[in-house]
Amino acid sequence: MGNKVIEMKGINKSFPGVKALDDVYFDLNAGEVHALVGENGAGKSTLMKILTGIYSMDSGSIMINNNKVNIDTVRDAQKLGIVMIHQELNLMNHLTVAENIFIGREKKRMRIFLDSREQNEKSSEIFAKLNLDINPNIRVGDLTVAKQQMVEIAKALSYDSKILIMDEPTASLTDSEIEDLFRVVKTLRDEGRSIIYISHRLEELKIISDRITVMRDGRYINTVNTQEADIDDVIRMMVGREIFAVKQEPFTKENAPVALKVENLNAGRMVQNVSFYVRQGEILGFAGLVGAGRTEVARAIFAGENYESGDVYIYGKKVKIKNPSDAVKAGIAYLSEDRRRFGLALGMNVDENISMANMKEFSTLSFINFTKSLKNSQKQKEALDIKTPSLKQKVKFLSGGNQQKLVLAKWLSRDSNIIIFDEPTRGIDVGAKSEIYKLLNDLAEQGKAIIVISSELPEIIRICNRVLVMCEGRITGELMGEEIDQNKIMQYAIKRNISNGRLTS
Amino acid sequence: MKKRLLVFALVISVMALAIGCQPASKDTQDDKPYIAMIALGYGHQFWQAVRQGAEEAAKDYNVRITFEGPEEETMVDKQVDMLKTALANNPAAVALAAIDVESVTGILKDAKAKGIRIVGFDSGTGEEAEAHCSTDNLQAAALAAENAARILNGKGKIGIVGHSQTVIDAVQRVDGFVEKIEKEYPDIEIVDIQYGDGDHLKSAEVTKGMLQAHPDIDLIYTSNEGACVGAYNGLKEAGKIKEVLLVGFDSSAAMKEGVRSGEIVGAITQDPVGMGYKTVEAAVKLLNGEKVDSFIDTGCYWYDASNMDEDHIKPLLYD
Amino acid sequence: MIKGSISPKMNNKMNKSLRRDISHIAIILGIFVLMILFFFILKPNYLSYDNIMTILLATCVNGLLALGVSFVIFTGGIDISVGCVMTFSSVMSGIALTKWGFSLPLTIVFGFLVGAFCGAVNGFGVTKMFLPPFIATMAMQMITKGLSLVVSGIKPVYFTSAPGYQNIATGNFLGIQGFYNAIIILIVIAVIAYIIFSKTLIGRFALAIGSNEEATRLSGVKVDNWKIAIYSLCGLFAGFGGLIMSSRLNSAQPQLGAGYELEAIAAAVIGGNSLNGGEGSIVGTIIGALIISSLTNGLRIMSVSTELQSAIVGVVLALAVYFDKMRRKNA
Incomplete structure (x- = not known):
């Protein structure tokens, strides 16, 4: 040496x-x-x-x-x-x-x-x-x-x-x-x-x-x-302790109804025995390292991917979700981490993307009601402050932040009650980030139940009322209020299942 | 998964059943001499008529035949495969109408060496054939030209709608016609020759295009059934029926109707049934060690409204 | 935020994208017009009334097939079975009329249903059996080709027992001399196709699936069902083609059909529709079909030999797609 x-x-x-x-x-x-x-x-x-x-x-x-x-x-x-x-x-x-x-x-x-x-x-x-x-x-x-x-x-x-x-x-x-x-x-x-x-x-x-x-x-x-x-x-x-992070207020409406409850969900190697709930108006964070199984949990709930066993309850009612269409009907929305691949039809225009999840509402006997759809898109555009020259603009010409808002607009048009955000600020510049955070808070205040999956710890700390930490397909810890800090999250995030004896070698 | 397997198994067994229920003529008559016939095509009625004649002869001479052909008259490779498969079944004789003579010569030589007798029909098989049964297409086309010239009184303009530039008999049907006209009728001019692949719709478009280019055409000669019916429809659509005369080749229900009404002035018919019959007959004779002519003309006739119901013509016109 | 400051730039962007759509139709229209002028100058009777009608009639079968296949192409799929499905539907309606004693209107509807059914099976193969579209429709091509020969007994099926069948396609519309019914049928169906494409969910989801199938699915759209619907629609259009084809010939010709699908796809592609899906237009498809038929007609009128005609159509196909790619690059 x-x-x-x-x-x-x-x-x-x-x-x-x-x-x-x-x-x-x-x-x-x-x-x-x-x-x-x-x-x-x-x-x-x-x-x-x-x-x-x-x-x-x-x-x-x-x-x-x-x-x-x-x-x-x-x-x-x-x-x-x-x-x-x-x-x-x-x-x-x-x-x-x-x-x-x-x-x-x-x-x-x-x-x-x-x-x-x-x-x-x-x-x-x-x-x-x-x-x-x-x-x-x-x-x-x-x-x-x-x-x-x-x-x-x-x-x-x-x-x-x-x-x-x-x-x-x-x-x-x-x-x-x-x-x-x-x-x-x-x-x-x-x-x-x-x-x-x-x-x-x-x-x-x-x-x-x-x-x-x-x-x-x-x-x-x-x-x-x-x-x-x-x-x-x-x-x-x-x-790095010294990094100062704005912290979310603890959740106070303890008796708000439970919007989504998941019990003993198993879906492949990356989702093992996952149970959790989220209340109306609450922002629940899913923290963990890349590959911990958080996205897999979301996709198992939203699209039934790799589903093996477990139950999902929406406002106390048990639902069976086999495909995204079922989930959308049940009022769940999912904003993928890779919005270009899974969230947007880039070659289509703003209006077409916003109305995509809700075409039943915007059509009669399969004929599209353009007035209605454009009116809604205009409303969403203003509410979320989406910057686009026109509703006919192709989505691929919009910035990352505006694209993310667009996906959100799609789900808000549908009036989904439970919204899962997977890496909501990935690829978005700092200014647009805080706008997205504010939107999340507003949505929670309006009574939506929100789940945020994020690999950025400051982001989790800043926006979540409660945090679940995952490691290798399992939930390894739950943190609330004062407990939420980067060290604790990190400890849970690397808390592997010791019983298989990997550490003894 | 299990359900899918079940469905799969079901489909397979239904298919097996369907195949199994086909008349099992092939296996029951093994003692008879086997003659494999491979035609230029299969779907066209002409080939089905040849097949009919061949089957009649097979009955008369107590031999077993199989009859097949590629679905398109251009699929050389497929025909070669068919020939090879047929030879693998040890036939006593092979009758072939080759799409491309060159591509089968080698195979036929080998077969001949093994003692398999070779008969050519229609387009033939080149030099390997011990007998060749077909319409003499040059002669047939010349017959068409004679009649066309007669109808035009030796003067006028003719357009030709052909069906192939590669198949030898198709080429001969155009060449024989052109030669005859050029040689013997100086006042008749052939103004255009176009090809429609024997596809009815395409031939109709070709005809209409030709009329547009040469509005003064007096008569159109077509080289097969597809070309003729196509041209017939084209003339109808252009409203020029009977104004522009039509001479055809081969026959079908639609053509017969046209000839009967005089909207097609006449056509040449080969004798496909006879061709099939004579081919099998020639093969049988070869197998019996009898002598056969190296070229057997299976004949051709001019038919029009006046003679189409006569006894020697009627059976040659198929639907 | 600072709306005033960004809007000029964005307006510029919008104009650009608007210009893109216009120039797309403009380019193929330009090619079309130039070609017509070229033939007109060389052969003035190219633009005679009769010949225009001839060209339009020649567009009918290919145009109908191309319209159907365009919807599949919008989804990023392909349907190579349309030619044989067209033949099969016409053979089946011929059998229904002559053997089963269906009335004429019922026969026609039956033919359409056969086409749509074949399309639905294609869609089923693509969605539920996970076959690549090329394979699923190639299987259907072979199946319908074989079945056409089997059910017809390898003979044409004649519609002579139904007088007036031939007039469906080649009769004169409203008694106007030389104005074939088939042309009106093509126009009406093209308008319907345009409406389906631009005003209904089928068109919207066809593009959405072609643009990003997974995102569409994750939006809760039942992608599989829509795909089956789109393939069925394509089959239905093949059924329309079968009606026109058999009516023109007053017979169903069981051995025809192969090769028509390539011409239909060529029309859609010349019309500027990307085989990757997600974009395209019905107007483009119709112009594409017109380009092919007026080109072949023109070449025939000029007595260009058949073998050269095929080569020239090939060159035009390549050039049309090349221009379209250039346009996209520059935009």
Whole structure:
């Protein structure tokens, strides 16, 4: 140790309207596993994308083995021996393991004929070194995710990469697979390679990492030696106590009727035994890390996706929801996190989008009543202050904030009583954000029951009366009033189901 | 899932039942010599008439035949597949009307080497055939030209609506007509030749376009049933029926009606029933070791309102 | 917020989008007019009354098929069964008339229902059996092609027992010489199609599904049912086509039909309808169908050989779509 292979200093990077990285520092020693942690949006992936040549930095310097380098393209990074293994693996499912490993650099005989035997042998050598049993001749699509990851690692080794970046490698692995992965990571480290390990699972870091660097809000916070570190301290550094957040008032109308009650909902791996309720006029938050199963809960309720068991009650009445149409009839609205994909018909105009969920109201015998529909759209446009030159404007020309308001207008036209917002302010600039927050408050005051799914803790704290925290498909905690703070939410958000013994390895 | 499987199983068994209930003629008469006939097409009535004649002959000579053909008269590859499949069933003889002679020559050579007898009919099979039964299309077209010239009194303008530029007999039906006119009737001018794929609707549009381009056309000659009925409808729609005369080729219920009323002045009929019959007959003779002529003309006739009910014509006109 | 300051920019935007819609029709209309002028100059009787009627009549069958298939294209789907469904519906109505003794009006309605039913099966395959539209309708194409031959016994079915059947398409409208009924039928049905497209939920949801199917579904719209309705509508239009076709020929020709679907799709595409769905217009489709029929007619009048005609139509198809893409890029 002690020999620095990477040193990144004073890295700055801005995107339009956002300062993504602000004077960030990061270093990596030879033969160490260095964990990089931080909340969603802390800047980890931006930093790694700069290191691997996907983004270029605005200012700063990168030293590799004490030489200053420029990394402008992915190719540059590869030449320097830096390879990133992404969370979504970049493999061709229909090709064999060996073909994937050597893609773009196929071994050839007499310059034209592919030499699959040599490729297979070379692949086998790499796997043998890692003490792995993978047949190089098998199709990658037939392997488990864990093995696919190993193929990615083997591919990196075939480039003789000295520096591996692993982004959330354990996100979709089982316990024994994680053990295998850790064994391989340790082998690589002992060979003198360096690994940057990005993870949300802080408890893993104790097992696998040598040092931990914490980032927050695009800034470098601190680096600690894992041996001496306390996980609670790391969490504190990640969320940053000092950030001041406006807090929502606690919910006072305790005897308001329960608008939506869900009991023992099970829907696939990501929704396990979920029970909760939300009262009329209340704003309930769903917090947790990305992939905790919050969106899945919403979609199971709204669209019956992966539904296995459990009951849903609307104002005390049990309802069966098999598709969105049932949910809409029951008075539930869902504003997806990805409104361009799931919320809007971008090629259609403002009026057509606003009236989409309520065409029965705006038509007689299937003939559209344009006057009625336009009148409603005009009303919604004014009420929500949607900025558009005309109701005939195509939606794709509107800004993110206005698009979000438009989706809301669609559901308000329908007079839905229960509104689920999935990441309501994603992709929306700061000014428009506070407008959306105000809208949420107004809606609650009008007696709507509101559920907000958000990965931004300040947002949750600012707008929710009550917060449920999820981790790996389960509700791990409920916070009310004074209890709601970032540390507590974070603790619940990483509170994994200990009983399966992952931590004992 | 179970429900879906059940439905699937049900559909499959219904289909199996339907296929199973087809008359099982193929399997019950295994001792008879088997002759496989593969035509140029299948859907057209002409081929069905050939089939009828072939089946009559099969009955008379106590042989078993199968009759098939691709649904479009352009599907060379499909026809080749049919031929290969037929050969796999070990026929005693194969009768073929090839879409493209070149593409079957090799297969036929192999078959011949195995002792399978080859008979060509209609468009024929090229040199491999030991006998060829067909209408001489050049002759038939010349017959049409003679009659057209007679009706026009040797003077006038003619347009031609053809049905294919690739199938050899279709080409001959146009070439034979043109040759005859050019050679023997200097005062008749052929002003336009267009093709309508034998599609009734397309041929109607082609005809109307031709009339628009050459308003002074006196007579239209068409090279098959689709072209003729198409042109017939085209003339009707243009209100030029009887003003522009129409000469056709082949027959159908619609054409017969037109000829009877004089709205089609006349047409050439081949003898498809005879062609089918003679083809099977030739094959049987070959199998029995008898000698057969290498070309068997199955004949053609001019028919119009005056002779269409005569005994030698009537059976050749099909619906 | 600061309404005054943004409005000029936005007005500009609106004009742009408005201009986009107008120029879309304008471009194909321009192509159409130029083409007509071209033929007119070379062959003045191209624009004779008779020939105009001939062109319009020639547009009927393809136009009806293209109208139907346009609705499916709006959803981002495709229907390649229309040609054979058209034939099947005409064969079935022929059988109903001659074998089952249906009255003429009942026969006609029956033919439409057969078409709509085939369309509904297409829709069922696409929605409930999750078949890609191309596959579902290709299966239907093969099924109807085979069934047409089976039920007709591979013979044309004649409508001679119903005098006046031929007049449905080729009779003169209101006794105007040369003005075929079929043209009026096409115009009426095109207007109906336009109304369905722009004034009813079918048109609205067809575009919405084509634009973003998942968002439409998540808005509580029963996407599957609407899709079945749209495919049925396409089948119904094929049934209309079958009526005109069989009436012109006074017979149902069981072996015809294949190939008509491609011409119908070509008309819709020349009319500026994107095969990705989500946008398009009925007016465009009709102009597209007119372009094809007036082009082929013009080429025939000029005695251009048949093989060259096909090549030229192909070039026009490619150019029309190219211009449309350019327009989109520049807008």
